[in-house]
Amino acid sequence: MSICRPVRCLLTTPALPKPTSTPKRSFHASTPRAARRRRPHYPSIKASDLNLIDEAAAKNYPKYDTSEAALLSKKYTPSQIAAIQAAETAIDPRDLVTQAQHRSDPWLLPYEDDLAELDPITDHAEKLSAEDLPDRKGFREATNAEYQVAVTDLMNENIAKMYPNGVPDKNAAPEETRRLEESLQAAAMQASIDPRALYHSKTPELLNSLADPRHSVILPDLPRLDSRMAKQTQRIASDEVDDPRQKRLLQYLHWNKAALRNIKVKTLVTHGVTNQTRMGKIRSMYFLTIAGNQNGLLGVGEGKSVEPEEGRKQSVNAAIRNMRPIARYENRTTYGDLEKKVGATTVQLFSRPPGFGLRTQHLIFELARAAGLQDLAARTPRSRNKMNVVKAAWEALCNQKLPDEIARARGKKLVDVRKVYYGGPVH
Template identity: 45%
Template sequence: MSASKSYQCLSCRLKSSIWHNTTTTARRQFSASTPAKSRKRAYPSIKASDLKQPQFRPYTDREKKLLSLKYTPEQMQVIEAGEQAISAEDMASQGRMRDDPMRIQYLDDFSTMRPMLDRPVTEQDLQGDELVEGQNRSSRGGARQPQTQNAEAEQKEELDPHMLRLCQQTGMTKEEIRKIRVKNLVMHRVVNQTRMGKIQSLYYLTIAGNQDGVVGIGEGKAAEDEDGRRQAMMNAIRNMKPIPRYEERTIFGEVQGKVGASVVQLSSRGPGFGNRCQHLIFELARAAGISDLAARTPRSRNKMNVVKAAFQALTSQRLPEDVAKGRGRKMVDARSVYYGGQVL
């Protein structure tokens, strides 16, 4: 017969089972991640000394002869010393075209000075051009008469310094600036509370456009009515930007602009539709040379924000070239699919 086991109460059995489990099981981990020894690196660590440095091909004898024809011996010595001073690693990391937002939008040679572009135009330059132009006309037998000293003095007095500065900044003549359509859309009085009291001034929001695809908006604020209007007008002319137009009458597709709580949705329409929108967007579209347009303002209708949002929408249109490039199609296919099949 088998030997019978000694009797144990229920509490003794429970204590023995708990002690047995705690001695045989592994120690509990406080973290869910695996131990550091069992983890492996995803990529092996490589020292910088093990990496191969980029090597650039030095100048050949023929290239040095060609460079010596263009540069003096002193300049050749400077070129060779500069190449030895600059490391190949810096050339590989920095010797490329910049792609940051602060890059220049054109390629230019900064080692030369152009007289009319690299320095501001002065009154002496303008007077010199007028004198040369008058001499050329008089030599060709033109009917231009030499001006007297009184007439020249009157012309100088009539030339406003603000207008002269605007001509120099924009590159336009006084006659071209006069042909620009200018319209004041918003005008109200603002008050600045200071410790000395309330200081009142007038605020103006003005648009300017040549009615041929160029439009801009400007703001001005001054204590006097005339100063505020002139400041807003000149800022609008300075801020003029080209507006892409489809068939020179409407916009490309549907665009949306948002400034603050105001949202403006612009849609293109067929020929003869007209500008069916509120008067602020109507004046902006007419100054830009757009004749077929539909607009909606589903949210806030603050006048200043509506004008700024409409201007933002006009300048942020997606052109057919961008659509074709993004979809890998030809320009003709993109225009036929997305813009009604009318190919210019």
């Protein structure tokens, strides 16, 4: 501190200017945008407007007047009317005015309907099952005599339906008699296949319920879309092949696009590689992908390209093309212990009992999951180079020695004792 400074300066409180909350100088050339006007989360309804809502509610949702109440009492019982009124008082008509609106969500029906009736075009036809019969064991197949009697009765019934005013006389017009013959034939045909004739029961209600058309297996279902224009314009996802490489793959495998959907694909190894030329380094990406259907098929594919996406696609297609069947004991584990060496990498796979799980390192876990193995242990005692681990595990799984083959090779009979013990099939 300088001595020249007066004492007054020391004793008085410093009157330094307070920092302003907002910077005085704006750092932007343009004027700042005004803050968004804050809106409340709910519409603010003023007391004066409340009256309007009441009026609108009274106008749009009026209460039942006396004439309507009288009409309701004709249709409904007093208890039903009480229920209707209770339901209506539960909803405030002012809420209906303020909140009720027409639906605009994607699941709304494309037509106005209160869903009170079944529409034969848009709704599924109602069908009955054996549970809907009044007595499931109350009928049997009719004997010949019963069948004849029932057929004549039904035929008469059908004829009576066709000619409510009586059958034409013998001396009617020839066209009339021909039509009568045709209708007689139709009635006989209908009667002969009627379940009321084919089955016999002591209770007529049961027979009538059997004749219900809703029991029929040929009850027409939803109408098919049969327009030629619609057929020509519709596009099936399996027909679209955008990727020419994928198209070639599908041709090679004799598959369609739907089959590819069941294949699980995973890229396990990715790294950059460089090619040193006299022009300089050419960098590209390497991909190692596995593909499996989780049911005994497993493939490993490699791809390399300057474009990462291109290299990945190459590896995926190679993996799908290289898929080979994997022998699985009881569809869950390997046949015995396996060992395979690729480079300095040794992979040992051990079969394990049911419920053991996949207790392996991540690369072998992914392979086992894609192949559909469930119980497996593994060791990689030497080098753990990722590429070599995947290749060695895949080759070990592919080249398993099956007990059948061993039996044929040695000329001995080998039997799975586990299957014998549990009474399973033994070849």
